[in-house]
Amino acid sequence: MTAADKQFPPPPILTHPSASPPILVTQGAEGRLYKTTHLLPTLPCALKYRPPKPYRHPALDARLTRARISAEAKVLERCWREGVPVPAVHAMDAAAGWLAMEWIEGVPVRVAINAWLGDAEGEAAPTNEKQEEDLVDLMRRIGEAVGKLHKTGVVHGDLTTSNMMLRPRGSGTPANGEPEAATQDGRAKALEGEVVLIDFGLATQSMSDEDRAVDLYVLERAFASTHPRAERLFGAILDQYKTTFKKAPSVLAKLEDVRMRGRKRSMLG
Amino acid sequence: MDITKKRRRIALGCEGSANKLGVGVILHEGDLSDPSSCTSTVLSNVRHTFVSPPGTGFLPKDTAHHHRSWFVRVAGRALADAGLSPDEIDCVCYTRGPGMGAPLTSVAVGARALALLWGKPLVGVNHCVGHIEMGRAITGASHPVVLYVSGGNTQVIAYAEQRYRIFGETLDIAVGNCLDRFARALEISNDPAPGYNIEQLAKQGGRVLLDLPYAVKGMDCSFSGILTRVEELAAQMKAGQGKGPDGEPYTAADLCFSLQETVFAMLVEITERAMAHVGSSQVLIVGGVGCNERLQEMMGLMAAERGGSVYATDERFCIDNGIMIAHAGLLAYETGFSTPIDESTCTQRFRTDEVLVKWRK
Numbered sequence: 273m274t275a276a277d278k279q280f281p282p283p284p285i286l287t288h289p290s291a292s293p294p295i296l297v298t299q300g301a302e303g304r305l306y307k308t309t310h311l312l313p314t315l316p317c318a319l320k321y322r323p324p325k326p327y328r329h330p331a332l333d334a335r336l337t338r339a340r341i342s343a344e345a346k347v348l349e350r351c352w353r354e355g356v357p358v359p360a361v362h363a364m365d366a367a368a369g370w371l372a373m374e375w376i377e378g379v380p381v382r383v384a385i386n387a388w389l390g391d392a393e394g395e396a397a398p399t400n401e402k403q404e405e406d407l408v409d410l411m412r413r414i415g416e417a418v419g420k421l422h423k424t425g426v427v428h429g430d431l432t433t434s435n436m437m438l439r440p441r442g443s444g445t446p447a448n449g450e451p452e453a454a455t456q457d458g459r460a461k462a463l464e465g466e467v468v469l470i471d472f473g474l475a476t477q478s479m480s481d482e483d484r485a486v487d488l489y490v491l492e493r494a495f496a497s498t499h500p501r502a503e504r505l506f507g508a509i510l511d512q513y514k515t516t517f518k519k520a521p522s523v524l525a526k527l528e529d530v531r532m533r534g535r536k537r538s539m540l541g
Numbered sequence: 542m543d544i545t546k547k548r549r550r551i552a553l554g555c556e557g558s559a560n561k562l563g564v565g566v567i568l569h570e571g572d573l574s575d576p577s578s579c580t581s582t583v584l585s586n587v588r589h590t591f592v593s594p595p596g597t598g599f600l601p602k603d604t605a606h607h608h609r610s611w612f613v614r615v616a617g618r619a620l621a622d623a624g625l626s627p628d629e630i631d632c633v634c635y636t637r638g639p640g641m642g643a644p645l646t647s648v649a650v651g652a653r654a655l656a657l658l659w660g661k662p663l664v665g666v667n668h669c670v671g672h673i674e675m676g677r678a679i680t681g682a683s684h685p686v687v688l689y690v691s692g693g694n695t696q697v698i699a700y701a702e703q704r705y706r707i708f709g710e711t712l713d714i715a716v717g718n719c720l721d722r723f724a725r726a727l728e729i730s731n732d733p734a735p736g737y738n739i740e741q742l743a744k745q746g747g748r749v750l751l752d753l754p755y756a757v758k759g760m761d762c763s764f765s766g767i768l769t770r771v772e773e774l775a776a777q778m779k780a781g782q783g784k785g786p787d788g789e790p791y792t793a794a795d796l797c798f799s800l801q802e803t804v805f806a807m808l809v810e811i812t813e814r815a816m817a818h819v820g821s822s823q824v825l826i827v828g829g830v831g832c833n834e835r836l837q838e839m840m841g842l843m844a845a846e847r848g849g850s851v852y853a854t855d856e857r858f859c860i861d862n863g864i865m866i867a868h869a870g871l872l873a874y875e876t877g878f879s880t881p882i883d884e885s886t887c888t889q890r891f892r893t894d895e896v897l898v899k900w901r902k
Contacts, residue, residue: 301818325806325810325843326843328809328839329802331750332806430759474759
C-alpha cells in the first residue's frame, strides 16, 4: 500500500488482486479518477470514484452519490449512442459510487495547445498563416464536438480545454505524457487527432438556449484565461458550432446577453 | 493630520442593512508602511435588534423606524463604552449596501449627521466586505476561501488581484432567508434569532432524515425549492398527516434537522469546490448563519480531509455589527478613500466584487 492509498483509500472494487495495479490519476473536489483495466488486462479503463463525504448525513450522502453516478452514466450513454465523441461506459455501480469508462488515449487539448504555442515562441519566428491553420483546424474540431453535444440535448456544465482530450487518430500507439518534439512535422502532428469530451460530472440534460449559451460562455472564459495568445481564434469554434448545430443562431444571440451580464445575474438585496 | 502618518487611528462604524442596528468603534495601531506591525482593537461593539413576533418577518418600514428610534442611544453607548470623545475619532463609516433600502437610509442619515456634527470625513462601506475583513481580523486567517452566509446573502468568495471575487452564490434566495421563512411557517420564535432556535430544535431531531430537494449547480446553489418543499411538509405535519421514511409521524425537530443537514451539505459542497479551484485549504465562515455550530462542524470535517482548517467567529462578529463597518471603512480610509457627503448614498444592490480592495496586495 502506497502513501497515496493511505491518504485516499481506493474503492473496494479496486482492492482485488490484479496483474496491473490501479493508478490514481487525479484527485478533485468531487471524486477521484483511476486508471485500471476492464475485463482484459490489456483493455485500459478509467474508473471514476465518488468517495463518501464524512460531513454529509449518511442517508443524504448515499442518495447523492447514487444519483450523480447514475446521471453521469446516463448522459454519457446518450451522447455515445448519438455519436458525440465521449468515452463509452463499460460498467457502473451507482450505490458503491463508481463508474468505469473507456480510457481515452492522448493528451488534454489544453496541453496540446500550450505545447504548440510554446514551440512557436521557442522558434522566435512569428507563426505564419499556414501554421496557424493547424490551430484553427483544431478549433473547428472543438466547435464540432460541442455542437454535436448540444444537438443531443446535453450541456456539459464545465467546458474547458482540460476537459477535452486529443485522441490520436486510429491509434494503436498510446501517446503518453508530452506531445512529440518540435520538429516541423511533429508540430503539425501535435494538434492532430480527434477531440473527445470528458468529465461529465456537472452535465445536465437541457435544450434551453440559456444553458447552452452559458456552456459556451464558460468555454470562452476558460479559453481566454488558459490560452490568452490564442484567444483571437476562438471565433473559429463558434463558426464550426454554427455549421454543426442548426439551432446555433438563437444560442449565439443568447451568448451576447450572457457576455453582457456575465454568468451571474446582478445581485438583488 | 495625514491619516497615513498617524500611529493610532480610530473609526466609528454604523450598520443597519437589515434588522440589526449596530455601532462600533475600532482602533488601528502601528505604522502603515509596515502592515505586519499593525494591530486592530475593538473599543466598543453595541447592537440593538428589531425582533418581530413569531410567524412574521421584519418589514422595511418597521425596521427603519426601529433604527431611527435607537440610533442616538446606540451611538452614544458605543462612544461611552469606548471611553472616547468625538474629536478622537478619525472617520465615520456607514453601510452603503447591499441591504434593505429603508433601514439603510435611516442609518446613512444618522452617520451623515454624526460626520457633519463632528466635522469628520464619511466612509461608505460594502456590507459583505465588512464581514470578510472582520472575520479575517478576528481569526487571523490570511488567505481563506470565504463562505458568506446570512439572511440576505449566500456567496463563496476568494481574494484575487484586489477584488473579493464571487466564485459561487445563490441563484435565488439566501440560505438565511430560507431558514427564517421556514421558522415563520412553524411559528418558531424570532428571539434572539430564528436560525438559533432552529439549531436548538434540530438537536432534538435526527431520528429520520426527510427527503428534500438538493440544488447545487457547479459552485452555485438554490434554496427556494427546498423552502417550498419543507413548508409543504410542515403543513402536512400540522394536519397530522406527515409520515417519515420509517412510517412514523415526524416532528418539528425532524424538519429542522433535515433542513439544516440538507442546506449545510450544499454550502459545504460548493465551498469545497471553490477550495479545490483556487488551491486553498483555509475556509472562513462569516455572516449570521456562520454562528451555527453544526455548519461549523460540517465545514471542519471537510476542511480536515483537505488538510486544512475552518475559521469562524461567534455571534458578536458573525451577526451584523457596527464594528465590522468601522474596521473595513478604516482600512479603506487609510488608503485615502472617503465618501463626500453629497455622494453618500446607499444602494440595495452592491456586489462584493465591485469594491477595489486597495489595502491588500
